[in-house]
Amino acid sequence: MNKKTAPRARRDDMLSRERIIDAAIDLLDREGERGLTFQALSAQLATGPGAIYGHIANKADLLTAACDAIVARAVASPSDDATPQAAIRALALALFDAMDDHPWAGATLIQAGGQMPVVRILERVGQQISALGVPQAAHWAGASAVVNYILGVSGQNAANAQLARSQKADRDTFLAEVAIAWSRLDPAQYPFTRSVAGQLRGHDDREDFLAGVDLLLAGLVSQAQIS
Amino acid sequence: MNKKTAPRARRDDMLSRERIIDAAIDLLDREGERGLTFQALSAQLATGPGAIYGHIANKADLLTAACDAIVARAVASPSDDATPQAAIRALALALFDAMDDHPWAGATLIQAGGQMPVVRILERVGQQISALGVPQAAHWAGASAVVNYILGVSGQNAANAQLARSQKADRDTFLAEVAIAWSRLDPAQYPFTRSVAGQLRGHDDREDFLAGVDLLLAGLVSQAQIS
DNA sequence: ACCTGAACACCGTTCAAGT
DNA sequence: ACCTGAACACCGTTCAAGT
Numbered sequence: 229m230n231k232k233t234a235p236r237a238r239r240d241d242m243l244s245r246e247r248i249i250d251a252a253i254d255l256l257d258r259e260g261e262r263g264l265t266f267q268a269l270s271a272q273l274a275t276g277p278g279a280i281y282g283h284i285a286n287k288a289d290l291l292t293a294a295c296d297a298i299v300a301r302a303v304a305s306p307s308d309d310a311t312p313q314a315a316i317r318a319l320a321l322a323l324f325d326a327m328d329d330h331p332w333a334g335a336t337l338i339q340a341g342g343q344m345p346v347v348r349i350l351e352r353v354g355q356q357i358s359a360l361g362v363p364q365a366a367h368w369a370g371a372s373a374v375v376n377y378i379l380g381v382s383g384q385n386a387a388n389a390q391l392a393r394s395q396k397a398d399r400d401t402f403l404a405e406v407a408i409a410w411s412r413l414d415p416a417q418y419p420f421t422r423s424v425a426g427q428l429r430g431h432d433d434r435e436d437f438l439a440g441v442d443l444l445l446a447g448l449v450s451q452a453q454i455s
Numbered sequence: 456m457n458k459k460t461a462p463r464a465r466r467d468d469m470l471s472r473e474r475i476i477d478a479a480i481d482l483l484d485r486e487g488e489r490g491l492t493f494q495a496l497s498a499q500l501a502t503g504p505g506a507i508y509g510h511i512a513n514k515a516d517l518l519t520a521a522c523d524a525i526v527a528r529a530v531a532s533p534s535d536d537a538t539p540q541a542a543i544r545a546l547a548l549a550l551f552d553a554m555d556d557h558p559w560a561g562a563t564l565i566q567a568g569g570q571m572p573v574v575r576i577l578e579r580v581g582q583q584i585s586a587l588g589v590p591q592a593a594h595w596a597g598a599s600a601v602v603n604y605i606l607g608v609s610g611q612n613a614a615n616a617q618l619a620r621s622q623k624a625d626r627d628t629f630l631a632e633v634a635i636a637w638s639r640l641d642p643a644q645y646p647f648t649r650s651v652a653g654q655l656r657g658h659d660d661r662e663d664f665l666a667g668v669d670l671l672l673a674g675l676v677s678q679a680q681i682s
Numbered sequence: 683a684c685c686t687g688a689a690c691a692c693c694g695t696t697c698a699a700g701t
Numbered sequence: 702a703c704c705t706g707a708a709c710a711c712c713g714t715t716c717a718a719g720t
Contacts, residue, residue, distance in 0.1 A: 265693065379607040383610050439596040443671050444671060505688095
């Protein structure tokens with residue numbers, strides 16, 4: 229009876245947790261982390277600031293949920309890779325690219341503790357670690373090492389993007405400035421940093437990131453062979 | 456002439472960047488990241504909020520400087536270790552313990568981009584990577600992988616400590632709660648996370664952290680041997 | 683030259699009043 | 702039951718006035 233009218237009767241502009249999170253992601257992508265305020269968010273949703281608290285607990289909850297949506301999308305693609313190593317590399321790259329598109333998500337992810345977005349990553353990584361033949365007792369240490377590495381890079385990338393933004397420079401000129409600052413350090417105290425300052429300029433972030441993943445995988449494989 | 460009176464004439468309570476940073480560290484250690492406000496800080500220094508801006512640029516600058524002081528202390532101990540591996544392990548552990556004592560520093564460190572606190576770590580790690588015999592071209596990738604891993608763990612630990620604090624639980628009961636939440640996840644979607652939930656409880660954070668460092672070192676050594 | 687502290691612009695969150 | 706939006710408590714930062 230009422231089924232006939234239900235689809236059209238349901239108001240499209242009704243507030244929901246999902247709509248709030250989508251609007252928050254929009255705002256974060258456009259204006260950065262500083263741009264997400266309850267004022268701006270409620271304005272975009274054509275409501276009052278108080279209405280949002282009916283669907284989310286607080287701002288930290290909102291940020292975690294927005295970050296989780298990004299991670300869920302990045303992790304959603306099916307992994308039909310030939311080897312566990314390839315699957316982990318593909319997963320890591322998908323996350324890297326997602327964080328590159330949404331720099332605020334990297335900063336949020338690392339503050340999310342053992343919550344959903346991190347668990348999603350842990351699960352995907354862990355399944356492949358298990359497939360690698362790593363002994364059961366080493367599952368946790370291996371998976372958490374890979375996850376921590378991914379989180380560290382994400383956070384660092386987010387920080388770089390945010391610093392570049394605050395200086396109104398693009399990423400390349402920002403990195404060039406860092407390279408110059410490093411090459412001016414005291415040679416006696418900072419020989420290594422000075423020596424890699426050149427490599428910093430023009431390097432490929434994605435490739436460096438993958439190199440780190442490969443180091444961990446190489447370590448895991450040798451560990452699996454020993455035991 | 457004036458040298459005679461100078462030592463006593465110099466007012467001990469004069470404001471300085473160093474005194475501000477020390478007071479900020481005190482406040483952060485006692486009250487957490489939320490406790491550092493210019494109001495509380497200036498009160499502790501017996502001055503007005505505006506006076507602080509004569510010595511530091513803004514709050515981000517203050518946080519980075521405070522974090523740098525912690526890192527500088529942790530890194531200061533001489534490394535007379537037998538092998539580069541042992542030196543990196545000792546350095547990583549010193550940083551881990553420092554972040555454990557000052558959880559706010561982990562969260563700050565990861566937002567510090569290519570600035571001093573991170574450079575200090577990069578330099579120490581890099582010198583040992585170089586001593587390991589890693590080929591020059593791989594210096595940057597190897598050192599940044601280790602640094603990123605350390606930063607990731609630091610940030611994650613800081614987030615856990617902060618979450619535990621906000622729930623007014625100590626670290627152990629907080630981790631126990633996480634373990635329970637994980638063991639309640641959907642078995643079809645989260646088999647791995649469920650399987651390691653048990654290992655989470657009662658595990659040794661320091662040991663897990665070192666295991667990740669060892670994985671990276673094992674990968675680096677095998678890389679050095681191949682080339 | 684440096685400190686003082688009131689004032690400003692803003693933000694997350696609450697809650698009585700509406701519908 | 703849910704939205705509305707004024708009000709509250711608070712915070713980083715500035716700046717004219719002091720010393």
